[in-house]
Amino acid sequence: MVVFEKPKSLTDVSMHYCPGCTHGIIHRLVAEVIDELGIEGKTIGIAPVGCSVLAYNYFRCDMIEAAHGRAPAVATGVKRSLPENIVFTYQGDGDLASIGTAETVHAAARNENITIIFINNAIYGMTGGQMAPTSLPGQVTQTSPYGRDVTQCGYPVKVCEMLSQLDGPEYLERVTVNNVKNIRNAKRAIKKAFQNQVEGKGFSLVEVLSSCPTNWGMTPQKALEWIDEKMIPYYPLGVYKDRSANKEAKA
Amino acid sequence: MAKLTFKSDDCKGCGLCVDACPKKVLALSKDKINKKGHHPIEAVKPDDCIGCAFCATMCPDCIITVER
Ligand SMILES: Cc1ncc(C[n+]2csc(CCOP(=O)(O)OP(=O)(O)O)c2C)c(N)n1
Ligand code: SF4
Ligand code: SF4
Ligand code: SF4
Numbered sequence: 001m002v003v004f005e006k007p008k009s010l011t012d013v014s015m016h017y018c019p020g021c022t023h024g025i026i027h028r029l030v031a032e033v034i035d036e037l038g039i040e041g042k043t044i045g046i047a048p049v050g051c052s053v054l055a056y057n058y059f060r061c062d063m064i065e066a067a068h069g070r071a072p073a074v075a076t077g078v079k080r081s082l083p084e085n086i087v088f089t090y091q092g093d094g095d096l097a098s099i100g101t102a103e104t105v106h107a108a109a110r111n112e113n114i115t116i117i118f119i120n121n122a123i124y125g126m127t128g129g130q131m132a133p134t135s136l137p138g139q140v141t142q143t144s145p146y147g148r149d150v151t152q153c154g155y156p157v158k159v160c161e162m163l164s165q166l167d168g169p170e171y172l173e174r175v176t177v178n179n180v181k182n183i184r185n186a187k188r189a190i191k192k193a194f195q196n197q198v199e200g201k202g203f204s205l206v207e208v209l210s211s212c213p214t215n216w217g218m219t220p221q222k223a224l225e226w227i228d229e230k231m232i233p234y235y236p237l238g239v240y241k242d243r244s245a246n247k248e249a250k251a
Numbered sequence: 252m253a254k255l256t257f258k259s260d261d262c263k264g265c266g267l268c269v270d271a272c273p274k275k276v277l278a279l280s281k282d283k284i285n286k287k288g289h290h291p292i293e294a295v296k297p298d299d300c301i302g303c304a305f306c307a308t309m310c311p312d313c314i315i316t317v318e319r
Contacts, residue, residue: 003253004304006313015312019289020265024311180271180308220265 007031009040009060016054020220022210023051023119025177026186027058030090030117033191034061037198043086044078046071048100050092051125069100072107075114086197088115093134094124097157101133104159111168111202115193118159118205121212122231129215133157136234141215160207160240170202172240176209176232178224201244209235253302254318255294262314264289268306274299277306 009031017023034040043061047053049068056063066074071089079087096104096118107114123141124130131141131148134156138147160172171193175186186208193204209231211223218226239245255276262285269277269292276299279290292314294300302319 001319002316003302003319004307004315004317006316010313014261014287017311019263020267021311024313025309028311028313180305183308220267221270224267 007035009034009043011058011060013057015058017051018212018214020211020213020223021051022121022177022208022224025183026117026119026208026210027052027055027090029177029183029187029190030088031059032187033194034059036191037086037194039086039194039198042084043088044082046075046078046087046089048089048091048095049126050095050119052090052092052119053126055090069095069098070103071095071100072103072112072114072116075116076107076110076112079112079114083113086115086194088117088194088197090117091119092125093118093120093122093132093159094127097159098133101157105163105166108163108203108205109166109168111170113197113200113202114204115197116203116205117190117193118207119210120159120207120231120235121210122156123212123215125212125215129212134159136230139230156234158235160205163205164240168203169205169241170243171196171204172207173205173242174207174209174235174237174240176227176237178209178211178227182237196244207235209237252298253300255297255300255306256316256318257292257294258314258316259283259291260285261287261312262289262291263287263312264291265311267309267311268292268315271305271309273303273305274301276300 047055213223307315
């Protein structure tokens with residue numbers, strides 16, 4: 001009996017990500033969920049600009065490449081014109097929380113019935129490790145060689161906390177993939193974010209704390225520890241909004 | 252006994268699966284280099300494998316298939 005194999009919704013193409021980069025784990029979880037929900041034939045993915053710009057080579061479903069940060073706007077258009085299809089975006093923090101902040105916030109405020117997989121690795125990976133809006137206070141990057149100075153650069157954007165202030169979104173949760181237990185939990189959250197769309201519940205975003213060993217200047221192993229030691233204390237894991245669960249609890 | 256299969260040509264030698272294995276079944280090859288230029292994963296104690304798939308769960312590149 002096969003206990004584990006590559007999900008059908010991933011192509012046979014070898015991914016370009018750096019060794020040990022957790023983008024690959026998150027791609028796999030999305031593909032496993034698409035397989036399990038049996039929605040491969042009607043799923044449309046929107047790829048971002050960032051390291052995952054080539055995601056369209058890896059998912060077996062239809063894919064569209066959006067301009068930098070505009071994936072939620074593209075997803076809005078696709079979902080509204082093809083409401084029977086399942087539409088997801090896969091976006092990094094530079095894409096979603098910097099150049100695409102407006103698209104993100106307004107798609108959430110409108111409660112668009114789309115699924116967003118948000119990869120927070122606290123850095124601009126693709127362009128060589130510049131500071132992102134999500135870089136931690138004191139974090140050394142190519143553009144903050146003495147560490148992020150909050151008096152100059154302000155504070156990190158906490159996307160789940162920020163969006164939870166809106167009445168619009170249905171479901172917001174932050175997870176990570178730095179060990180087997182957390183990977184299983186991340187898959188549960190991603191599945192819920194897709195299931196919500198199937199049930200017409202609305203805007204569902206899962207923020208995944210992810211590693212960038214290359215630009216953090218660490219081994220893949222050390223990078224996973226860094227998520228525990230530095231990222232989770234600043235970006236606590238958990239559910240930030242779950243409107244249906246709240247309604248059920250009140251009823 | 253569990254059975255492991257590796258897509259060795261695409262392994263990136265990151266070692267995340269090695270650390271995840273509770274039975275210390277896996278190691279990066281010391282003498283082989285794959286076409287990507289990495290030391291690929293190998294089962295050094297295949298008989299100890301319990302088929303838990305922790306290794307495959309951690310692998311970012313779906314290199315490992317686990318059967319039981
Ligand atoms: C309009 C525009 N502005 C800037 C860029 C340069 N650029 C490419 S990727 C990127 C940020 C990527 O970071 P992130 O979204 O965090 O993804 P990661 O690479 O870390 O996965 C930037 C600024 C661009 N391609 N297009
Ligand atoms: S640069 Fe960072 S985020 Fe991009 S593939 Fe490499 S490790 Fe992953
Ligand atoms: S299946 Fe479990 S025991 Fe076997 S190699 Fe993988 S982690 Fe180790
Ligand atoms: S985790 Fe995957 S890519 Fe990394 S060494 Fe193990 S098999 Fe190779």
